[in-house]
Amino acid sequence: xxxxxxxxxxxxxxxxxxxxxxxxxxxxxxxxxxxxxxxxxxxxxxxxxxxxxxxxxxxxxxxxxxxxxxxxxxxxxxxxxxxxxxxxxxxxxxxxxxxxxxxxxxxxxxxxxxxxxxxxxxxxxxxxxxxxxxxxxxxxxxxxxxxxxxxxxxxxxxxxxxxxxxxxxxxxxxxxxxxxxxxxxxxxxxxxxxxxxxxxxxxxxxxxxxxxxxxxxxxxxxxxxxxxxxxxxxxxxxxxxxxxxxxxxxxxxxxxxxxxxxxxxxxxxxxxxxxxxxxxxxxxxxxxxxxxxxxxxxxxxxxxxxxxxxxxxxxxxxxxxxxxxxxxxxxxxxxxxxxxxxxxxxxxxxxxxxxxxxxxxxxxxxxxxxxxxxxxx
Amino acid sequence: xxxxxxxxxxxxxxxxxxxxxxxxxxxxxxxxxxxxxxxxxxxxxxxxxxxxxxxxxxxxxxxxxxxxxxxxxxxxxxxxxxxxxxxxxxxxxxxxxxxxxxxxxxxxxxxxxxxxxxxxxxxxxxxxxxxxxxxxxxxxxxxxxxxxxxxxxxxxxxxxxxxxxxxxxxxxxxxxxxxxxxxxxxxxxxxxxxxxxxxxxxxxxxxxxxxxxxxxxxxxxxxxxxxxxxxxxxxxxxxxxxxxxxxxxxxxxxxxxxxxxxxxxxxxxxxxxxxxxxxxxxxxxxxxxxxxxxxxxxxxxxxxxxxxxxxxxxxxxxxxxxxxxxx
Numbered sequence: 088x089x090x091x092x093x094x095x096x097x098x099x100x101x102x103x104x105x106x107x108x109x110x111x112x113x114x115x116x117x118x119x120x121x122x123x124x125x126x127x128x129x130x131x132x133x134x135x136x137x138x139x140x141x142x143x144x145x146x147x148x149x150x151x152x153x154x155x156x157x158x159x160x161x162x163x164x165x166x167x168x169x170x171x172x173x174x175x176x177x178x179x180x181x182x183x184x185x186x187x188x189x190x191x192x193x194x195x196x197x198x199x200x201x202x203x204x205x206x207x208x209x210x211x212x213x214x215x216x217x218x219x220x221x222x223x224x225x226x227x228x229x230x231x232x233x234x235x236x237x238x239x240x241x242x243x244x245x246x247x248x249x250x251x252x253x254x255x256x257x258x259x260x261x262x263x264x265x266x267x268x269x270x271x272x273x274x275x276x277x278x279x280x281x282x283x284x285x286x287x288x289x290x291x292x293x294x295x296x297x298x299x300x301x302x303x304x305x306x307x308x309x310x311x312x313x314x315x316x317x318x319x320x321x322x323x324x325x326x327x328x329x330x331x332x333x334x335x336x337x338x339x340x341x342x343x344x345x346x347x348x349x350x351x352x353x354x355x356x357x358x359x360x361x362x363x364x365x366x367x368x369x370x371x372x373x374x375x376x377x378x379x380x381x382x383x384x385x386x387x388x389x390x391x392x393x394x395x396x397x398x399x400x401x402x403x404x405x406x407x408x409x410x411x412x413x414x415x416x417x418x419x420x421x422x423x424x425x426x427x428x429x430x431x432x433x434x435x436x437x438x439x440x441x442x443x444x445x446x447x448x449x450x451x452x453x454x455x456x457x458x459x460x461x462x463x464x
Numbered sequence: 465x466x467x468x469x470x471x472x473x474x475x476x477x478x479x480x481x482x483x484x485x486x487x488x489x490x491x492x493x494x495x496x497x498x499x500x501x502x503x504x505x506x507x508x509x510x511x512x513x514x515x516x517x518x519x520x521x522x523x524x525x526x527x528x529x530x531x532x533x534x535x536x537x538x539x540x541x542x543x544x545x546x547x548x549x550x551x552x553x554x555x556x557x558x559x560x561x562x563x564x565x566x567x568x569x570x571x572x573x574x575x576x577x578x579x580x581x582x583x584x585x586x587x588x589x590x591x592x593x594x595x596x597x598x599x600x601x602x603x604x605x606x607x608x609x610x611x612x613x614x615x616x617x618x619x620x621x622x623x624x625x626x627x628x629x630x631x632x633x634x635x636x637x638x639x640x641x642x643x644x645x646x647x648x649x650x651x652x653x654x655x656x657x658x659x660x661x662x663x664x665x666x667x668x669x670x671x672x673x674x675x676x677x678x679x680x681x682x683x684x685x686x687x688x689x690x691x692x693x694x695x696x697x698x699x700x701x702x703x704x705x706x707x708x709x710x711x712x713x714x715x716x717x718x719x720x721x722x723x724x725x726x727x728x729x730x731x732x733x734x735x736x737x738x739x740x741x742x743x744x745x746x747x748x749x750x751x752x753x754x755x756x757x758x759x760x761x762x763x764x765x766x767x768x769x770x771x772x773x774x775x776x777x778x779x780x781x782x783x784x785x786x787x788x789x790x791x
Contacts, residue, residue: 196537230570239569246536247569254556257526261533261541268539272515273486298526305521459567460606462574462629 125402126333128379129347131355133415138354143421144430146353149188150180150409151434153205156214157384159438160204160221164388168446169221173235176205178351178383181408182315183209185356186283186376189364196244196282198259201236202382203248206285211243218441224448231451232459244280252286252320253293256312259284260299263310263373270370281367282310283360289320291334300375304343309367311360312375315350321386322394335377343373350378351406354415381406465646470612473619473647474504474580474636478542480651481626482512485540488626491518491527492544492581501546502582502641528554528579532561535577535631542626545581548635549595562631563606575606578625580634584675584725585773587639591761594769596726598635598702602735609703610656611635611674615645617700620654628656635702637675659706665695667787668719671710671736673699676723676774683779694783702732710736711744718749719786725773728756750789753782 138146157175164173176183179202187197187209199206207217212228220227221235228240236250246262249255262282269278290296291314303310314334318325326332338345344366348359356378363374381403385392416422458464468476482488489512490505496519499506509517520527528551531541545551551558562575585594598609608630612618618636625632662677663684672680677698684694695713699705714720720740722733733754740752755774762772 229568229572232570233568237568239572241572246533251556251560254529254560257529257557258533258561261530262537264530265534265537265539268515272513295526298523302521302526459571462566
């Protein structure tokens with residue numbers, strides 16, 4: 088239905104700002120310009136799809152939940168209520184919402200990275216439990232043992248936040264293998280769960296990425312690899328780290344589907360995800376989705392964020408996925424500006440409640456320090 | 465009773481557990497069509513199919529991580545390390561994910577998996593293929609570590625490991641696959657956490673594991689002829705140690721010699737000495753002695769290789785010396 092696949096598109100293109108697509112920028116080692124070139128974002132024709140008002144509001148609310156939750160995290164971190172490394176997701180909400188809300192909640196699996204709060208929320212982990220985990224409380228989704236980078240929920244099929252870059256990819260592949268195993272080796276026709284595996288552009292240069300693309304394509308596993316290309320692996324510009332910046336093209340080497348998508352457009356991401364989910368459930372194998380996106384904050388709250396140029400940040404700020412989708416909803420008359428404001432308010436209340444819950448929750452019991460090491464504990 | 469070679473004992477254990485529980489599957493390099501480098505999975509793929517006896521590409525870290533994901537979601541994978549040394553390439557997935565994930569997730573998930581394969585110093589295999597990873601992995605929380613040493617305990621321990629709900633590192637020894645023993649016809653399980661009394665005695669406690677157990681029994685035979693009465697205990701469980709059995713023995717003999725194939729520095733024996741000092745200091749009549757491999761990469765040359773690991777004669781000498789010590 089949609090022309091999303093561009094396997095062998097190697098044309099040199101100029102986008103409206105006059106930057107060449109990144110794949111044609113040579114001499115990367117000599118690049119001193121902090122403004123990495125912008126890629127031409129694939130055009131998505133939103134008039135080609137119809138969404139209902141309910142879908143629209145669901146997607147909007149999910150993105151706003153992610154955004155306001157992270158804003159509250161920053162506030163709580165600076166107020167000394169949460170500790171350690173905290174990596175926020177602001178700007179990338181369309182990817183989490185677009186993919187995870189195209190899947191079956193509590194049935195399909197999601198794996199994430201150290202930037203995992205919002206994936207957890209989209210997967211249905213209550214904001215209370217995610218916030219309590221950040222506060223290190225016993226009521227957190229990982230009982231205060233995991234922290235920001237290790238959100239887990241068996242109930243919500245959240246396989247976890249994996250804090251080392253790329254290590255979650257094989258684990259997610261194992262969940263996908265399990266679905267195939269139940270279906271094909273054990274004959275369980277209901278085992279059609281799909282796994283979404285999130286990671287960043289930095290992970291796409293790691294061996295585990297390539298090894299798992301190979302195996303999952305070879306075995307036709309029901310998995311969606313979602314690379315959130317936000318252009319920066321901490322301070323390493325994507326173009327300085329890879330010989331082929333167009334990550335989705337790496338799928339073709341493994342004879343699997345690879346698509347690039349505007350990661351700031353929730354409808355574009357959702358359409359790509361729906362296609363990938365369908366492919367996976369049908370037993371037709373994995374998909375690599377490269378979502379072109381941007382984080383509006385530094386790598387973590389401890390990052391001075393000095394390398395990214397103001398010009399680049401401004402450019403991406405104009406692409407804010409939430410204002411863009413709000414605009415779409417009102418223009419399509421799926422919601423009024425007032426209704427969206429009311430939703431914002433409702434979400435803010437959920438987050439305030441989550442903070443109150445986290446604040447008032449008990450600390451883990453010191454006598455349980457050694458609990459959960461083994462299955463019997 | 466049927467006389468069985470160790471590799472077949474391991475194969476029987478795998479086969480029986482796969483038949484008993486259809487969530488059990490094997491994965492690794494050449495485990496399927498090839499039947500495993502030491503034939504532990506011979507013909508199993510014909511019986512159970514390619515998905516349950518999965519030949520993987522040579523990508524250790526990824527297939528170990530994949531097994532973790534399969535275990536998190538309800539399967540019971542058995543990873544065969546073609547050579548346990550190769551699993552250094554999977555250290556991250558074994559330590560961070562198999563070992564720590566249950567704790568980090570606050571008990572959300574359990575990870576029932578077995579990581580098994582040949583380790584130890586073989587016959588002139590060179591340094592990389594002669595590793596004793598048990599010591600490297602010893603500090604990782606959440607892992608159980610066992611080493612089998614006979615056809616009998618190999619079968620019973622592997623069955624226990626497969627049924628365990630935790631990640632178990634299961635060390636076989638490359639030179640013990642042809643160890644032969646009569647095995648019972650009926651099903652049996654050997655508990656993972658119990659040491660094995662190999663030879664009761666009263667003069668000295670010899671703590672050992674894996675292939676060194678056989679060096680110790682050889683030494684014990686020589687020592688018997690000389691009038692000594694050593695007690696030989698096969699640790700079996702390298703993590704946690706069976707301190708109950710160890711303690712009972714030390715309280716009887718008051719002397720301890722540890723015979724191990726791992727390197728001395730940071731080895732299994734190092735941790736044992738520490739625990740014995742902490743818990744049983746007053747029982748000791750002599751400092752605990754470690755007979756360990758040299759702290760060197762295992763050399764290829766046969767004579768040098770023999771000098772690298774402990775030989776039975778050295779055990780005899782050590783016992784004679786220790787027993788002769790005046791208290």
